Amino acid sequence: MSANNDSYVVGVDFGTLSGRAVVVRVSDGAEVGSAVHEYAHRVIEDRLPGTDVRLGPDWALQSPEDWREVLRTAVPEAVAVSGVSPSQVIGIGTDFTACTVLPATAGGTPLCEVEGLAARPHAWPKLWKHHSAQPHADRINALAAARGESWLARYGGKISSEWEFAKALQVLEEDPEVYDLAERWIEAADWIIWQLAGVETRNICTAGYKGIYQDGDYPSEDFLAELNPAFAGFTGKLGRELAPLGGLAGRLTAEAAEWTKLPEGIAVAVGNVDAHVTAAAADAVRPGQMVAIMGTSTCHVMSSDSLAEVPGMCGVVRDGIVPGLWGYEAGQSGVGDIFGWFVETCVPGSYEREAERLGRTVHEHLTELAAAQKVGEHGLVALDWHNGNRSVLVDHDLSAVIVGQTLATRPEHTYRALIEATAFGARMIVETFEDSGVPVEEFVAAGGLLKNRFLMQVYADVLGRPISVIGSDQGPALGSAIHAAVAAGAYPGIEEAAAAMGKRTEAAYVPDAGRADAYDRLYAEYCHLHDHFGRGEHPHGNDVLHRLRALRNEVSA
Numbered sequence: 047m048s049a050n051n052d053s054y055v056v057g058v059d060f061g062t063l064s065g066r067a068v069v070v071r072v073s074d075g076a077e078v079g080s081a082v083h084e085y086a087h088r089v090i091e092d093r094l095p096g097t098d099v100r101l102g103p104d105w106a107l108q109s110p111e112d113w114r115e116v117l118r119t120a121v122p123e124a125v126a127v128s129g130v131s132p133s134q135v136i137g138i139g140t141d142f143t144a145c146t147v148l149p150a151t152a153g154g155t156p157l158c159e160v161e162g163l164a165a166r167p168h169a170w171p172k173l174w175k176h177h178s179a180q181p182h183a184d185r186i187n188a189l190a191a192a193r194g195e196s197w198l199a200r201y202g203g204k205i206s207s208e209w210e211f212a213k214a215l216q217v218l219e220e221d222p223e224v225y226d227l228a229e230r231w232i233e234a235a236d237w238i239i240w241q242l243a244g245v246e247t248r249n250i251c252t253a254g255y256k257g258i259y260q261d262g263d264y265p266s267e268d269f270l271a272e273l274n275p276a277f278a279g280f281t282g283k284l285g286r287e288l289a290p291l292g293g294l295a296g297r298l299t300a301e302a303a304e305w306t307k308l309p310e311g312i313a314v315a316v317g318n319v320d321a322h323v324t325a326a327a328a329d330a331v332r333p334g335q336m337v338a339i340m341g342t343s344t345c346h347v348m349s350s351d352s353l354a355e356v357p358g359m360c361g362v363v364r365d366g367i368v369p370g371l372w373g374y375e376a377g378q379s380g381v382g383d384i385f386g387w388f389v390e391t392c393v394p395g396s397y398e399r400e401a402e403r404l405g406r407t408v409h410e411h412l413t414e415l416a417a418a419q420k421v422g423e424h425g426l427v428a429l430d431w432h433n434g435n436r437s438v439l440v441d442h443d444l445s446a447v448i449v450g451q452t453l454a455t456r457p458e459h460t461y462r463a464l465i466e467a468t469a470f471g472a473r474m475i476v477e478t479f480e481d482s483g484v485p486v487e488e489f490v491a492a493g494g495l496l497k498n499r500f501l502m503q504v505y506a507d508v509l510g511r512p513i514s515v516i517g518s519d520q521g522p523a524l525g526s527a528i529h530a531a532v533a534a535g536a537y538p539g540i541e542e543a544a545a546a547m548g549k550r551t552e553a554a555y556v557p558d559a560g561r562a563d564a565y566d567r568l569y570a571e572y573c574h575l576h577d578h579f580g581r582g583e584h585p586h587g588n589d590v591l592h593r594l595r596a597l598r599n600e601v602s603a
């Protein structure tokens with residue numbers, strides 16, 4: 047079907063806690079209807095559903111049935127709310143958290159749904175924030191460095207415990223039977239496309255960033271065998287034919303048409319990652335436009351026409367955001383999650399009652415109180431490592447630090463210090479890119495944290511540069527819809543579709559010179575603590591965080 051003024055596409059964003067669908071007009075990107083489905087199992091962290099099987103520290107799993115339910119509920123609901131007739135929908139695109147990865151049969155059945163395997167933790171999909179494969183990542187990194195593997199520099203010198211190889215090596219060594227039964231090791235981003243189009247595809251984005259696919263190949267058999275002889279053939283569970291972003295993965299099957307109530311045969315776009323699709327939604331896919339998707343965690347994505355080695359980045363991948371450019375990714379594993387943790391576990395009841403009386407959420411109440419302070423007034427500096435450090439240290443055995451507390455420290459002081467810590471972490475990433483010869487010309491913010499205007503101003507002041515903001519509160523879903531429009535043939539490429547359908551306001555926040563100067567002093571303290579606690583036993587460092595983590599693991603084992 048060809049596009050006309052009445053054509054629409056559906057974008058579906060599979061997030062950490064929910065899936066969101068949005069119906070978008072192809073001609074101008076107008077969002078005409080949306081719906082959200084909260085996952086029934088949310089994040090599986092304590093025990094496997096319906097069993098007494100307990101999970102260890104740093105485990106995080108998800109249920110594939112929750113993802114299918116998004117297709118069955120959020121998609122038809124969004125179309126119903128929009129008033130658009132399903133016959134006007136010409137394509138569907140999706141994005142997923144990553145690296146969220148699962149073992150499956152050759153037919154695509156998740157192993158946790160195979161009879162007899164539901165009580166085996168390693169048969170379940172591992173969510174991006176499953177961090178218990180850190181020892182496996184450490185071994186991969188040490189061996190790659192010792193052998194001088196050329197791909198290591200493409201990952202800033204270290205691959206993360208969140209990525210595909212570390213997670214798979216953990217399965218092999220902790221449950222070899224499940225490893226053997228896994229005929230496929232597949233990103234949820236590609237698995238969902240399999241459900242929609244009935245064909246197995248592997249997108250270039252997750253293969254490159256999370257699957258160590260560089261210059262046409264995965265790490266060699268020889269390398270994998272040195273990690274563990276039984277790991278030698280691992281890449282046989284992956285895919286070698288990579289599909290380009292914005293490409294057509296296939297056509298909606300009759301079964302998926304029944305779930306979604308969309309017409310059978312419409313275009314299904316190649317799978318993609320929540321962060322990377324958002325660049326299109328903000329119309330920020332040109333070289334030097336860094337898009338920060340700020341939510342539970344923050345991902346930083348940016349295209350460039352040149353290849354550079356940026357220490358501690360997540361990865362640089364040819365065609366990884368848009369075809370024809372190098373796509374860079376860096377990230378912070380915990381941002382909104384840190385504020386959420388603080389609100390849930392560190393705030394006295396009196397604050398909750400006051401927030402309720404004022405008709406605000408506790409976040410809003412603490413933000414109001416934090417905004418009344420001057421820079422540095424709380425006397426605190428924090429390290430934003432409650433969920434480890436993804437960039438630039440790439441170490442999920444690190445944990446958070448708050449220094450400067452006294453008996454006068456109030457929750458609003460700590461809340462502000464935590465917001466500032468995440469902004470300092472973002473500045474560390476931006477400066478590392480620039481120092482490595484990859485200039486950041488525009489900083490574009492997207493994601494759920496945009497709703498906190500004080501936080502956004504702190505970021506502008508800490509970064510000392512203007513911040514543009516996306517013009518949609520459904521960035522990933524809009525980005526997926528844009529990819530669907532390209533896959534359906536409505537635009538020749540992602541750049542053209544992004545220009546017509548993406549939205550952003552330039553320089554929505556500008557730094558205040560006085561506050562920016564004051565933050566330079568606090569940032570210097572952050573850098574000092576960052577290197578002291580994060581870089582091990584160098585002359586001025588202390589590895590206490592690793593010793594504490596080892597002790598915790600020993601005791602909880």
Ligand SMILES: Nc1ncnc2c1ncn2[C@@H]1O[C@H](COP(=O)(O)OP(=O)(O)O)[C@@H](O)[C@H]1O
Pocket residue numbers: 061062063340341342343381382383384385386387409410413493494495497498501
């Ligand atoms: N007013 C607020 N200020 C700062 N953080 C908030 C606020 N309200 C919610 N959060 C945090 O934002 C995060 C959710 O962000 P969101 O972008 O909606 O989710 P996701 O990243 O999963 O798509 C949660 O971690 C929550 O703790």
Ligand SMILES: O=C(CO)[C@@H](O)[C@@H](O)COP(=O)(O)O
Pocket residue numbers: 061062142143144145174319320321339341342343344345377
């Ligand atoms: O790591 C990536 C992308 O590479 C994200 O999917 C992951 O951080 C999860 O993002 P959210 O915070 O759920 O938006």
